[in-house]
Amino acid sequence: MDRNTLSDAALWQQVKRGDTASFSCLFDRYWDEMFSMAYRRLADEATAKDFVQNIFIHAWENRRQIAVEDKLSPYLFTALKYSVIRHIYREAKLGITDLPLSVYSLPDETDPKKQxxxxxxxxxxxxxxxxxxxxxxxxxxxxxxxxxxxxxxxxxxxxxxxxxxxxxxxxxxxxxxxxxxxxxxxxxxxxx
Incomplete structure (x- = not known):
């Protein structure tokens, strides 16, 4: 079976049963795009990698509760967006950075990923x-x-x-x- 040809939903059904190879396939499918998005918003490579890695860890740990009807990307990119917003607010609260005029001014991704x-x-x-x-x-x-x-x-x-x-x-x-x-x-x- 070639996992690369399977849909996210089919892979996620296997992930729910604990299949690490299917999870690895999804990880490879979305890592670059998520890292790129996180890096553009955070401008720090290490922090961006940590954010993406933590989202995948959380997805694995909560795999039985996460429903994937078509694509896993809505869950992943929504989680990433929330993480980035929370991080920006925390840094602003600590005086490390200025809070943007609006978190909504953060650059959006292409239409399919807009949340x-x-x-x-x-x-x-x-x-x-x-x-x-x-x-x-x-x-x-x-x-x-x-x-x-x-x-x-x-x-x-x-x-x-x-x-x-x-x-x-x-x-x-x-x-x-x-x-x-x-x-x-x-x-x-x-x-x-």
């Missing part, structure tokens, strides 16, 4: 609403962890709680988000 920018805002809005509805202590720990990017130790010291309590609260918050945002849960790591 709806409103989708990102819609999912992010849902995430923010779910975070706001968390119990107060859970929300506080989660916010310090994901928005302020404090370590477990720093959060424990700041809130005068044990490190294990911090870990439990973050774990429970993520579990809650995944459960309540089940249809978007595959993209949560790229949004949070």
């Amino acid at each position: 709806d920018h409103y989708e990102f805002d819609r999912i992010r809005e849902k995430v923010q609403l779910e975070i706001a509805s968390m119990p107060e202590k859970m929300r506080e720990v989660f916010t310090l962890s994901y928005e302020k990017e404090l370590s477990v130790r720093e959060i424990a010291l700041r809130l005068s709680i044990s490190e294990q309590t911090v870990k439990n609260q973050v774990h429970n918050a993520l579990k809650r988000l995944r459960t309540r945002l089940q249809s978007q849960s595959v993209f949560l790591p790229f949004i949070l």
